Structure formats: structure tokens, C-alpha cells
Amino acid sequence: MTLRSEVLELPDSPDAVYQAFCERDWCDGLPIIPPTAERVEAMLATVAADPGESLGPMPPLWREATLEKLAVNAVMAGCLPEHFPVVVAAVEAMLDPAFNLYGVQATTHPVAPLLILNGPYARTIGMHGGSGCFGPGFRANATIGRAIRLIMLNVGGGWPGRHDMATHGSPAKFSYAIAENEAQNPWSPLHVELGFAPDQSVVTVFGGEAPHNVNDHVSTSASGILNTVSHTAATLGSNVKWYLSQSQLLVVLGPEHAATVAGDNFGKDDVKAFVFEHARLPLGTLKLGGMWGIQDWPRWMMAVTDDRALLPVVASPAEIYLIVAGGAGKHSAVVPNCTFSRAVSRPLSRLR
């Protein structure tokens, strides 16, 4: 295997390597695993492709996202070799024009690509979708998500304050990767809903904010749970709802909430229809601030004049993504997108 990256000679010391990488703006601030040739080659051995093959130029600096560069960053992030096919599929998805990675990288909004892994490979590598799945403690989640961020920094060049213009950024920009909790999903998992086979492994990237908590300890019905979800999803300060053609909303039902909702014989389409109808704000409220005056709405919404009229946050129920994730407890989450990026899914097609 021929690698093309520049070779850096450094003292054989974790501290020296960490310091050298920080000085070159090659890390996210946390310690890294030194990307030796042996480690990079082990990573590349898990995918069927030439190391020099590029998945395409990555914004905002439009540098080539070669598999070798992806592997270097995956090593640095602490990935195991078997994690790498997930990283590759996620980058393929992020480079789809529909995802608008330039916008995701450069915006002032605190957006990060949320990676959702479905299918058997999630179980193979221990990608976690249960208790605390958005938090620490799970190597596959932490390192795959971190690899995506390091690639966005080191290959794309999205450095905070220079080319990533996020006003505050977000903790989700360190690492943001989960599996769906398919075992406790009363409905079809996301990838099957999107048309993939149940035995396929599929990565979906969603340009979202960090999760917004949905606390409902009292509802015993679908309508109760989904009213709380809908209320959390409709806020004046959210990006979602201003550019309706791109706005998408991810609903992450905790398994207990999902069981309650499904227990009322709600299917996924029912959930989406309910949230679409209830996650709304009155026109009069929308006029108070946010993006009022520069919104991009469909013609019918622009024609509304009654301040009491309730307007949706996404263009249709189909723009609401629904997954089940998390563990015990009466919490769910909503993840608004940045309103200029569309979710994209890719199967792990390069898995060797």
C-alpha cells in the first residue's frame, strides 16, 4: 500500500506528538492517536478502494477528501479499523450537494452533522443507541463522530473563527454520532423507511443542532407525548421554519415514549402528521423577531394575514425524520436542522 502523505519525524512521546499537532492546527484540542503509517494502513484495509481515491473536494477550502486523508484523521480520532467504513460512508453522504456541506461548515449557526447508523454493522462495531447515546462512554460513537469533525477541520479547513463562522459553536461539534435503537423501535428503522433493505447498514447525516430535550413524565397517550414534542419543536429562535424548502426536523423518541405512542396504534406516518399539525407558531408570534421579513416561505404561507393562523415549521410531514434512540426514562429529543441542508443517507458500500 502506497501512502502519499507527508511524513513527520517527531520524538516518540505522546506529549510531543500532541503538542506538534496542536501547533499545526491539526487537532480539535483533545489528545490524538499518532497516525503512523501502520495505523493508517490498517484503517484503509477495511475498505475496498485505492488510498489516493478522492470522494471529492471538501469545503470550505475545497481540498480533496482522499481515503488516505480520511484514514489519517480516523486514526487521530481513536477509531478502530472496523469503524472506518462508517466514516467513509458518512463523508460520502456529507459531500452530496443536497447536504450543502459548505453551508454547514461556514455558517454562524451551531450546526453539526449528526451521524445515525442503522443496520447490522452498528451492532458489529458496538455503535450505541441506548442510554446516554448522545453522551460519553461509547468508543464507536465518540471516535467516529470525532473523526468526522477532524476531517471537517483538517481536510475541509473549517477552523472556528476563520472558516467555520459559528457564533458559539456547539458541543455537538466535537462528536455527534449514534445508532438507532432498533431493538426498541416499535416501527421500521430509519433506513428501511428510506427504502434500504433491513440487512443493509446505512449512515444518515443530518445537519442539526444539539438535541433539545423533551421532558414528559405524565402523558400516557400518543397525543400527550406528541404535544410535548411539538411544543419543544416550535420556537421563535430556531432556524427551522424560516427557509421552508430546506427545513427538516428530527424527532428522537426515547423508547418509553415510543412505546406509549405506538400503544395508541400510531404508525410513523401518524406521528409525523401529528407533529406537522401541532409544531406550529401563530403568524403574530413569528412577526416578533427571528428572521421575520427575510423568510423564504411557500406562496400560501406568504399570503396568510390572520395573526392567529398557525404556521408549520417544516413544509410537509415528510420533512420530519423519526427515529428511536436512548434508554430508560421519560425523555425524547428534537433536533432542528440548520434550515439549509438536507439529510442524506449512504449504505456502507465500500466495506471490505
Next chain:
Amino acid sequence: MELAKGGTPAGLIATAAFQPLAVSELQALGMGGLPLLVIDHPLGGEKPEGVLRRAHQAVEELAALLGVAR
């Protein structure tokens, strides 16, 4: 950038906070010679009359940068 490639005088306007991004982007896309007009940051939050005033000023300055008669 597409206009400039087609021969139409064109330039870029960015606020000062976004100047590094604009410069890097132009260079990355091979358009480093495109005129860049940097205006004060922020533009968002400006009242409509302020936006109009700054827009007129920016157009004049950009026209001068491009060498286009106004």
C-alpha cells in the same frame, strides 16, 4: 464568480468578520484576483435606512474597485 469567469465585471462584498473566509474561499476556488470589498461588521441588525445607505456606499466603492463608471 461565474459572472467574472464569463467576462462580466464582478466582485465580492464581505463584512470584516468574514474577510478571512472570503479570502480563503476565493483562493481555494482559483479566483484570488477577484475584487473584494470589505465593509464594517455587522450588517445584520441594521435598520432599513442604514442598510440602504451602506448599500449605496458599497456599490460606489465596488464600482471603483472594478473600474466601472457609475
